[in-house]
Amino acid sequence: MPTPSPSSSLQDRILNLVQTLQFAWFAGHVLTLVGSALHFLSVVMFRSASKPYTIAYVGALISYGVVIYKTHGTPQLNTHYAQRLVMDENVQYLLLALYWFFSKPISVTLVPFATFSTFHALGYVRSNIIPTVFPVPPSTASSSSGSGPVTWQAKTQQRIKSWTDKNYDAAMRFVAQIEVVGIMGRLLLGVFRFQIMSIFLYAQFLRFRYHLSTYNRQAFTRLRVVLDNVSRDPRVPPVVVRAYMSAKDMIIRYGQAVVQQQPRQ
Incomplete structure (x- = not known):
C-alpha cells in the first residue's frame, strides 16, 4: 500500500x-x-x-x-x-x-x-x-532524515520492529511446542471419551507441519529426547518401554510418509 x-x-x-x-x-x-x-x-x-x-x-x-x-x-x-x-x-x-x-x-x-x-x-x-x-508532515520528515530529531512515529515503528525481530524465533518455537505437545496432549485425553476423529485429523496436520516447519521438527526432536531419556530409566517397566518404542517407530514412519512422497508430486 x-x-x-x-x-x-x-x-x-x-x-x-x-x-x-x-x-x-x-x-x-x-x-x-x-x-x-x-x-x-x-x-x-x-x-x-x-x-x-x-x-x-x-x-x-x-x-x-x-x-x-x-x-x-x-x-x-x-x-x-x-x-x-x-x-x-x-x-x-x-x-x-x-x-x-x-x-x-x-x-x-x-x-x-x-x-x-x-x-x-x-x-x-x-x-x-x-x-x-x-x-509525518513533509517538513518534519525531511528534517528527520538528516541530523534533526527523530519523530515519535519513527521511534514507535522502530520499537515495534525491534520487539518482533527479537521475539519471533522464540515465539515460533513456543507455538511449535504447543502444537506438538500441548494440543496433541490435550486431544489424546479425548481417547477416554472416544473422541478419535479430532486426534486423527490433527495428526494429519502435524504430519504436514513436520515436513514444512523447522520449528515443528525441532519440537518433535525435543519431545523424543525427553521420552527416550525417560524410557531408559530402570524404574520404567519393560512392557512400557516396548510399547513406547513401537509407538515411536510407527509415528516416525507416519510422519516421514509425506517427505517420501513429496518428490513425486
Whole structure:
C-alpha cells in the first residue's frame, strides 16, 4: 500500500486504508486477539467462553482466507491448483481453524493463532496504521532524515520492529511446542471419551507441519529426547518401554510418509 499523503484528510486516509483486502486481513487478526483474550479471561473467571472462542476463530478464518485468496486467486477446479493448496501452510491453518470453529472449545488451540496474530497485527500497525493515522508532515520528515530529531512515529515503528525481530524465533518455537505437545496432549485425553476423529485429523496436520516447519521438527526432536531419556530409566517397566518404542517407530514412519512422497508430486 502506498504511503498516504499527509495533505489528505484523516477521513480520506482511513477510508483508503479500510477499503483494502489487507485491512480485512488485519481486522481478522484483531478479532483473533480480542476473542482469545476474552476467552481466556472468561475461563479464568469461570464464565461461558464459547462466544469469544467463536469470535477468535471467525477472525482466523477471515485473515487466512484473505491470504489464500491473494496468494492463489480465485478457486480453480484443476489438479495443479489443488496441489498448490495442499502444500500451502496457510491453507492447513485455515482448515484447522474451520475444524476448531465447529468443534467444542479447546482453549489451548487458540494459542498458536493468537501468537501469529500478535506479530501480524503489530507489523500492520507499524507499516500501515501509524503512517496513515499519524503521518509525518513533509517538513518534519525531511528534517528527520538528516541530523534533526527523530519523530515519535519513527521511534514507535522502530520499537515495534525491534520487539518482533527479537521475539519471533522464540515465539515460533513456543507455538511449535504447543502444537506438538500441548494440543496433541490435550486431544489424546479425548481417547477416554472416544473422541478419535479430532486426534486423527490433527495428526494429519502435524504430519504436514513436520515436513514444512523447522520449528515443528525441532519440537518433535525435543519431545523424543525427553521420552527416550525417560524410557531408559530402570524404574520404567519393560512392557512400557516396548510399547513406547513401537509407538515411536510407527509415528516416525507416519510422519516421514509425506517427505517420501513429496518428490513425486
